[in-house]
Amino acid sequence: MAKHKTPLLDQLETGPWPSFVSDIKREAESRAKNERNIEYQIPQDVCEDLLGVLELSFKQGRTHWKHGGIVGVFGYGGGVIGRYCDQPEQFPGVAHFHTMRVNQPGGKFYTTKFLKDLCDLWEFRGSGITNMHGSTGDIVFLGTTTPQLEEIFYELTHNLNQDLGGSGSNLRTPSDCIGQARCEYACYDTQALCYNLTQDYQDELHRPAFPYKFKFKFDGCPNCCVASIARADMSYIGTWRDDIRIDQKAVNAYVGGELAPNAGAHSGRDWGPFDIQKEVINLCPTNCMRYEDGKLDINNRECTRCMHCINVMPRALRIGNDRGLSILVGAKAPILNGAQMSTMLVPFIKVEEPYDEIKEVIEAIWDWWMEEGKNRERLGELMKRQGLQKLLEVTGLKPDARMVQEPRANPYIFWKEEEVEGGFERDINEFRKYHQR
Amino acid sequence: MEYEEAKEKIVEGLKKKKGKTKFYFNDLAKILDEKPRAAKKLITKMIEEQVLEYWSSGSTSLYGLKGYGKQAQAEEKE
Structure with a gap:
């Protein structure tokens, strides 16, 4: 009872x-x-x-x-x-x-x-x-x-060799996907990086002195199994900068029905024969693929690493060999101003121990946010308030077209006077020689 | 800043604030007039010596003088 x-x-x-x-x-x-x-x-x-x-x-x-x-x-x-x-x-x-x-x-x-x-x-x-x-x-x-x-x-x-995690205005427990332990898509060793940063930033994890929570999440590839792009203040997403490797024989095996698309994941129902044009080529977000005369071509310069083609035909398409990760910053759930996705900050960085290059970016961001962040202000909100340009200044990174979501959408990069040859002052008489009033 | 001087400043500074017993880290750094990283070292020592104590809502952390505030009394009784 x-x-x-x-x-x-x-x-x-x-x-x-x-x-x-x-x-x-x-x-x-x-x-x-x-x-x-x-x-x-x-x-x-x-x-x-x-x-x-x-x-x-x-x-x-x-x-x-x-x-x-x-x-x-x-x-x-x-x-x-x-x-x-x-x-x-x-x-x-x-x-x-x-x-x-x-x-x-x-x-x-x-x-x-x-x-x-x-x-x-x-x-x-x-x-x-x-x-x-x-x-x-x-x-x-x-x-x-x-x-x-x-x-x-x-x-x-x-006795269990395990620590407490983070809560409050701390670095929260860093989390990672299964990475190279089980997944052929993983572009870097997520667990090694996650563990290294967890050990290095013990003080930030256990002694709260941030304006608010701060999350690291490590995804081995852009499939983003731990959804870092949607919820981490700093998302580390595996990527590659050379070409997707293509096995043309295997592509044709998919087309001919010998290999099950999506590794057989949707085989619970009969979806009809695999149609590469409809299910892969037409779904490519940048239209950078074509399949003609039994041959698949990818314009890798246009590929945004959406992973769809690789997910559908894993035996035929593989991630490139020149691997590393992208760092994106500022994602958060909706408390203020609605939910926000991460913004590209470092398009490509090699992942090599002892990860000094990555730590430089982290620490520069923390110094800025700890000093400028208001109480309970997430990094993404500070970025909105002070602008991406300020973030670039504090991290010492150069503006890059890949940081702009789409042309004319993020007009946040302005020239400063000292960056312009001759400054902003002009000789009006010299100007008038060439231009009528 | 020397630790003893910092401790004095924090204890005095926080006792002065009437009606409030929990403070953000930034409030403490402002009292110390130090950059966050330097302030953190001093404040961590004050936690170790139990001059200060943490309070957490789960999402946000605050600091208070040990034993001050309604909650400290209520929780210590238990």
Whole structure:
């Protein structure tokens, strides 16, 4: 028998999708039974009370969570988010219900042992409820009490070899795609770069001193599996600067139906025979491809690395050999001024250890944003407020046509007087010699 | 700036601000009149010595004098 009646939550379970309500109920039941005789360090009925407080919120149309807190682990300003319930008598199990963000492994590669250890730790010292993964990519532990925080942190760092992630006005947990570990499209080793920057910027990750959050995300190719272009303040997207490699025989094998397009991903239904003109050539955003007399031609100078042709015919088309990454900056979700995509800042940079060139760009941007950014202003908003030209100035980068989205759309590059030979002053008499009034 | 001088400035500066107990990093850097990176070093030491404490909403981080404010009292009781 459930501790609280939850008719509104029960209704959520009737939809076609897996329900978080069912998940929490299962965990509540498992904690009540406690078949493994765990010495729960926080109230055994925490999940029951979580359901209870949520039901009450639905009924009243108001939240019962208080905002934020001072709790954390010693020396860290992020990784723990204090959450308290404002109905502690009615729901004592969730009087404290702090969130812990744990840095996810690179590319989210787990061993089953590591997953089990994480779950065992969280059953023992927390609610047992996790969010795998939060939108920044972290392993999110939902709900524990203040005395457990240091214990969990000790266990994570000493025995599981894992650190807390970022929260608040910090560098957030850097996240990456699976990269070269599993993916032939990856143009650089996303995990190596992600790990190196995570280690190098520990101070920025754990001690908040930025105007607001700052996110790094690493995508091995422009397919952008971690959506860096849409949500990272600094997106690192793999690219190449030579030509797409073409295997003409394999192209014709796709055309002839011997190879399944999209590696067979859409084979659940009969879409008819593969039509290269309709499904590839006509969909190229820059019209830089043609297929004639059994031969595929690509005008690589016009290619914008949309990846569509490569995704459809992976056996025939491969990424180029001269690989590196593009750095784009300023993406954010819509809080102020709507959502923003990243803007191209460095069109191509080689990815070579110890990544000094990349770090130079990062640190120049941070210095500017830390000094000029207003409280709670994301990098993308500062770029809008002070202009891309200012960003180029602080990073020492030269303006490049590839930074302009389309002609006459971003008129933000102006000449300064010292950059113009002879300055802006002119001799009016000399001018009048050639031009009538 | 020497650490002890910075500490004095911060403690005095923050106590002066009536009605507020949580401050942005920029407010502290302004009191110290230092560039952000130099200010951060001093402020981190004040956190280590527990002169200051972090407060986090989850999305934003603020700083306060340790033990000041309603929340500090409420949370410490628990």
